[in-house]
Structure formats: C-alpha cells, structure tokens
Amino acid sequence: MKTQADVIVIGAGPGGSAAARYLASEGFDVIALEKAHYPREKVCGDGLTPRAVKELQLIGLPTPREEGWIPNHGLRMVGGGHRLEFPWHDLDA
Ligand SMILES: Cc1cc2nc3c(=O)[nH]c(=O)nc-3n(C[C@H](O)[C@H](O)[C@H](O)COP(=O)(O)OP(=O)(O)OC[C@H]3O[C@@H](n4cnc5c(N)ncnc54)[C@H](O)[C@@H]3O)c2cc1C
Numbered sequence: 288m289k290t291q292a293d294v295i296v297i298g299a300g301p302g303g304s305a306a307a308r309y310l311a312s313e314g315f316d317v318i319a320l321e322k323a324h325y326p327r328e329k330v331c332g333d334g335l336t337p338r339a340v341k342e343l344q345l346i347g348l349p350t351p352r353e354e355g356w357i358p359n360h361g362l363r364m365v366g367g368g369h370r371l372e373f374p375w376h377d378l379d380a
Contacts, residue, residue, distance in 0.1 A: 292318040300327070308346045334359060337375050 292315075296307045299321035307319040321327075335343075340350055350356040361374035 289318060292316045294318075295320060298322075305342065305346055312346075334362075337378050341378065 294310050294315050294317045296303045296317060296319045299319040303319055307317045311317045343350060361372055364371045
C-alpha cells in the first residue's frame with residue numbers, strides 16, 4: 288500500500304474528495320484516506336443546491352438524468368401548518 292504522497296487527505300466525503308481531486312489535477316501526488324466503506328452509510332436529504340451541482344460538474348462529475356439525477360428548482364419547507372417555497376437564484380456562473 289502506498290504510504291507517502293505530497294498531500295494526504297483524511298476523510299473522503301464531498302469536501303475531502305473534492306480537495307483531493309483539485310490537488311491531483313494540479314499535479315500533486317495525493318492519497319485520500321476514508322475509514323468508511325463506499326457507498327458510505329449516510330442519512331441525507333439527497334438534494335443539492337445549484338452551486339453544489341456546479342461544483343460536481345467543475346470537477347468532472349456529470350449529472351445526467353438517465354443516471355437518476357433530477358433537477359430541482361428550489362427548496363420547500365412544510366411544518367407547523369406552514370408551507371414555504373424558496374426558488375433557487377439564477378446563477379450567472
Ligand atoms: C441528516 C443530514 C442531511 C443532509 N442533507 C443534505 C442534503 O440534502 N444536501 C446537501 O447538500 N447536504 C446535506 N447534508 C450536509 C452534507 O452531508 C455535508 O455538508 C457534507 O457531507 C459535508 O462533507 P464533508 O466532506 O465536509 O464531511 P463528511 O461528509 O462528514 O465526510 C467526512 C468523511 O471523513 C471520514 N473520516 C472521519 N474521520 C476519519 C479518519 N480518522 N480517517 C479516515 N476517514 C475519516 C468520515 O468517514 C467521512 O466519510 C446533510 C447532513 C445531514 C447530517
């Protein structure tokens with residue numbers, strides 16, 4: 288097993304994985320260590336904001352509909368007899 292690198296990233300969730308990917312694309316030798324087995328067991332709303340989706344695309348991860356990605360247009364909160372909807376802002380870049 289490889290034990291030396293320019294950078295060792297501990298934890299390969301979205302943050303660590305993205306950091307490792309950017310460092311590797313800049314030519315650094317990177318090891319990303321993750322203690323969990325993939326796919327990670329994770330409670331999550333499974334919704335990403337437009338900026339998060341854009342980050343995925345910037346690091347080269349496509350989000351095609353045929354693979355189950357469903358575009359969403361905002362955030363809806365329901366509770367206590369109220370229902371609030373917040374459409375996402377248009378992003379220029
Ligand atoms: C209930 C819930 C629902 C959520 N829903 C959404 C949502 O719908 N949309 C959204 O965008 N965000 C959602 N989030 C937030 C999102 O999960 C976090 O913003 C995101 O996971 C943070 O990424 P991260 O890489 O910083 O940390 P994490 O995802 O926590 O990744 C850290 C990783 O480090 C690993 N690790 C820790 N210590 C070590 C170690 N010593 N050695 C090796 N590996 C280690 C862990 O196993 C983990 O995989 C939700 C969060 C929660 C709690």
